[in-house]
Amino acid sequence: MWEIYLVFVVLLLILTVLPKIPSSHWIFRVPDFGKIQITYITLIIFIFGFFINSKYIWYYQALLLTIFIYHGFTLIKYTKFYKIKRHQQTKNSSKKQHFISANVYQFNKDYNRFINLIKKYQPDVFLTMESNGDWEKALQILEKDYPYQHKVTLENTYGMHFYSKIEVADAKTHYFVADDIPSIEAHLKTKDGYEFVFFGVHPPPPSPTEEETSKERDGDLLSVAKRVKDYTKPVIVVGDFNNVAWSRSSVLFRKTSHLIDPRVGYAFVSTFHAKYKLLRFPIDLMFHSEDIFIEQLKTLENFGSDHLPVYCEFFIDHHNDEQEEHVEAADAEEIAEAEEIIEEGKKEEGERDVVVTED
Structure with a gap:
């Protein structure tokens, strides 16, 4: 379990860092597409980490939490939790x-x-x-x-x-x-x-x-x-x-x-x-x-x-x-x-x- 946990932590870290590198190669651009999935997997592995017994676990848990917050800060803008004003159609508007x-x-x-x-x-x-x-x-x-x-x-x-x-x-x-x-x-x-x-x-x-x-x-x-x-x-x-x-x-x-x-x-x-x-x-x-x-x-x-x-x-x-x-x-x-x-x-x-x- 510890080894599986570590593999996921390293993989999630790599997928988070790659899009920050200013290269146009697909290896660096494709991980951006999976930000939603990366965020969900990070949360799952973070929860999974509470069932692992290791003296180093809290360092990795802190890293996962940081990754989750980093992605979540971007993604929350594309949900209804991010409040913006709605606008109503008026007599001055065009037809729909x-x-x-x-x-x-x-x-x-x-x-x-x-x-x-x-x-x-x-x-x-x-x-x-x-x-x-x-x-x-x-x-x-x-x-x-x-x-x-x-x-x-x-x-x-x-x-x-x-x-x-x-x-x-x-x-x-x-x-x-x-x-x-x-x-x-x-x-x-x-x-x-x-x-x-x-x-x-x-x-x-x-x-x-x-x-x-x-x-x-x-x-x-x-x-x-x-x-x-x-x-x-x-x-x-x-x-x-x-x-x-x-x-x-x-x-x-x-x-x-x-x-x-x-x-x-x-x-x-x-x-x-x-x-x-x-x-x-x-x-x-x-x-x-x-x-x-x-x-x-x-x-x-x-x-x-x-x-x-x-x-x-x-x-x-x-x-x-x-x-x-x-x-x-x-x-x-x-x-x-x-x-x-x-x-x-x-x-x-x-x-x-x-x-x-x-x-």
Whole structure:
């Protein structure tokens, strides 16, 4: 028992320290994804430690308690225990709008389950990621209800499709760091006269099976942050970030973009992996500007993908400035860091095939 206890203590310490090392290699970035699981395991091993008889046990127990407090201090911000003010819709607000963001998993052939999900929730806008030519054909049945579309059909698991009932004044595709990693920018105007910008993103993850480093992911996300920073219209950035909200690069994204993380004071909204609840990470993220107010943010039922879809209900209110206090701006050092990361992302050579087949 003592030996097992020691192995876990050392492993938990390593997984806690690795993300603090300023390296873009996946070994140092991946442990950030498991912060929730690391925190729970730390608590379990800490309780387990009370049943071990050793004269050194209290040194290790103190270390575990420190690790637990360290992770807990970050994670509590993404729970309802962290109190923030809720905002009510008023006569000055727009009507409520809804969207669904879903990584459909390119090799998921159960198209009807997703189509039925869209028909069930009737979002005003929905975004698909990993959608290829087969998915595009399958989703044609929805085009009558969603007359505004912007399609980026790729077979490399980075295809994206955007569908809207709301009028789209302009839509474009960006390739910020590589010519096979698209982002979609759409300018929308609601029937009650409110305009906003919808950005869909899906950068590649740092992992042993995909990209060796986080350079392209971070460069792509910070390019989006830099672009939306000076927009006067309300902005929503949503998608499979392949990142967690508390990572260094996500914090830098939030500060660079001047956007707000709606998970703070609300919930983790974990999405991946859809099949394994205990090993689920919140990597499908959303950020918004201060005049967008979130009513609901939640995951929906699994439709056969490895990601759960994200559902959001929001309204726009230009007369309410109470969210200004949640906006953090990057300082000069952080701005310089963001620029450096963007340039590194552009220089990085990704290792993606033009057409990807399922293993």
